[in-house]
Amino acid sequence: DIQMTQSPSSLPASLGERVTISCRASQGISNNLNWYQQKPDGTIKPLIYYTSNLQSGVPSRFSGSGSGTDYSLTISSLEPEDFAMYYCQQDASFPPTFGGGTKLELK
Amino acid sequence: EIQLQESGPGLVKPSQSLSLTCSVTGYTITSGYDWSWIRKFPGNKMEWMGYISNSGSTNYNPSLKIRISITRDTSKNQFFLQLNSVTTEDTATYYCARSYGYNSDYFDYWGQGVMVTVSS
Numbered sequence: 001d002i003q004m005t006q007s008p009s010s011l012p013a014s015l016g017e018r019v020t021i022s023c024r025a026s027q028g029i030s031n032n033l034n035w036y037q038q039k040p041d042g043t044i045k046p047l048i049y050y051t052s053n054l055q056s057g058v059p060s061r062f063s064g065s066g067s068g069t070d071y072s073l074t075i076s077s078l079e080p081e082d083f084a085m086y087y088c089q090q091d092a093s094f095p096p097t098f099g100g101g102t103k104l105e106l107k
Numbered sequence: 108e109i110q111l112q113e114s115g116p117g118l119v120k121p122s123q124s125l126s127l128t129c130s131v132t133g134y135t136i137t138s139g140y141d142w143s144w145i146r147k148f149p150g151n152k153m154e155w156m157g158y159i160s161n162s163g164s165t166n167y168n169p170s171l172k173i174r175i176s177i178t179r180d181t182s183k184n185q186f187f188l189q190l191n192s193v194t195t196e197d198t199a200t201y202y203c204a205r206s207y208g209y210n211s212d213y214f215d216y217w218g219q220g221v222m223v224t225v226s227s
Contacts, residue, residue, distance in 0.1 A: 046213070
């Protein structure tokens with residue numbers, strides 16, 4: 001299975017700040033990388049698919065980039081509702097696997 | 108609006124079977140897409156467990172293949188997870204999700220999750 005490593009595991013940040021979360025795959029995944037957000041109430045929703053494509057309804061302050069084994073999720077200016085857990089997930093190889101999560105918390 | 112809702116026992120004894128139901132509203136599970144189970148362990152690790160397709164075929168994570176079964180009841184628009192011979196390591200929050208993609212590996216709608224503890 002492809003191992004996905006996220007960093008940092010915890011990210012304290014302030015409202016309005018620009019933040020970046022990293023995700024590294026144990027082998028190349030050819031941009032087959034998705035991002036999900038989990039709110040404190042447990043709700044999970046997709047944010048980005050295929051590295052950089054925003055899911056319908058996701059605000060434009062979210063963006064994704066990367067290639068090969070290294071990918072990132074950037075939030076350009078943090079809003080209160082952005083403080084949550086974030087997961088990357090690869091769908092290049094079966095079975096799909098997830099990163100360990102990054103908790104974005106208010107500084 | 109598509110909604111998924113998990114239900115089932117919150118406590119299961121070791122060596123027994125874990126059985127969960129996912130009830131889907133706003134979309135008919137035979138119309139298209141596939142229907143997955145995913146779990147999140149204490150400590151935040153997430154694992155895709157398997158799916159049942161809109162036609163009824165299944166595909167499972169090889170790590171679980173001998174213990175897992177996903178079935179459905181199309182009359183109730185529900186699909187089910189059964190995990191046999193559970194241990195404490197199966198303690199997790201279990202999510203059902205709608206999925207699609209080459210290996211049915213992009214998840215666009217999720218349930219709220221149900222926490223299951225395996226303990227005697």
